[in-house]
Amino acid sequence: MRKKHITCLAAATVALATALGGAAVPSAAAGPGDHVVRPGGSIQSAVDAASPGDTVVVLPGTYHESVHITKPGLTLLGVGGRVVLMPAATGTKAAGTCAASGNGICVAGTKGHTVDDVSIRSLTVSGFAKSGVWASWTGGLSVRRVTARSNGTWGIAQEHSAHADLRDNTATGNGDAGIFVANSVSEEGGATDTQGTEIRNNSLTGNRIGVTARRVRNLLIDGNRMSGNCSGVFVVGDESKPAAGAMTVSNNRIEENNKYCAATPRLSAIQGSGVVLTGSERTVVRDNVIRGNVGATPLSGGVVLFKSFVGALNTGNTISRNLVRDNMPADLADRDTSGTGNAFDGNTCGTSVPAGMCAE
The missing domain is CATH 2.160.20.10 (Single-stranded right-handed beta-helix, Pectin lyase-like)
Incomplete structure (x- = not known):
């Protein structure tokens, strides 16, 4: 010592x-x-x-x-x-x-x-x-x-x-977010490298969002417990380069984030969102328990890929080995139909949009 x-x-x-x-x-x-x-x-x-x-x-x-x-x-x-x-x-x-x-x-x-x-x-x-x-x-x-x-x-x-x-x-x-990590809160621009920032073993409840990672890269979100928020994890990118992403979201319990948050000038209404990726690249979402996130907004669901609100696409993300159950309208939802290279592999879930992305 x-x-x-x-x-x-x-x-x-x-x-x-x-x-x-x-x-x-x-x-x-x-x-x-x-x-x-x-x-x-x-x-x-x-x-x-x-x-x-x-x-x-x-x-x-x-x-x-x-x-x-x-x-x-x-x-x-x-x-x-x-x-x-x-x-x-x-x-x-x-x-x-x-x-x-x-x-x-x-x-x-x-x-x-x-x-x-x-x-x-x-x-x-x-x-x-x-x-x-x-x-x-x-x-x-x-x-x-x-x-x-x-x-x-x-x-x-x-x-x-x-x-x-x-x-x-x-x-x-x-x-807003229980934990918020960003390149800048007052400027636009490409994602910055956090050089291995770690967000571990936190309890995040009753916030707008549990963890927001906005226009950043190279970080770990692991072992956290998130419930009662409007959304568990929100990864936000934009059209600037480098893109947000190159991060890992793993081993978290993300359950019943069903609080309703009204729309803001930057973001639509949020409710029942487990993990949302918007404009992210090479993000890994694995080995999480994501249950009971229920809502009726465009961002609702267990794991949701959504084109960012400034038009940036999701590319090269991997969603694997997660237990994703009882989320509505779907456990897995790829709503970024123009995104490329996104893979859903080995997830235990009941429903997906489009169909066929669940291993069980």
């Missing part, structure tokens, strides 16, 4: 003992690179005082603030599973650019200077107008055991970022 990780663990243990027993945290035990925030204190002040590579340990409590991180290697660690970040009280002027933009935690670099290796652990971010966790121009971001609930747009979101690890989180009741 590396020295940094030992130091972080020691700090968390001392902080938890403080929370439970009320004793003061010995400064020597906290370590020179650790900063402890108690209820009533400011997380942002601790972040501002920290140096790259330090750990900010937050003791249990509710903190009415947003946190803006621009230092590489920083760890923001909640203790005891009872650290909640919420917006400042109504009528209080938002402090800082993260709060002003409606986000809970922001990790923000720039085009010429990414913020790398930031870790966010064991926090709840709730009720922010835009995103619970927002990242832009980052590398190696790690978000684990974070609960993002009831935020206006996204639970956990990133753009212009690579090699992220988004794992063991809970996103529920967010206005």
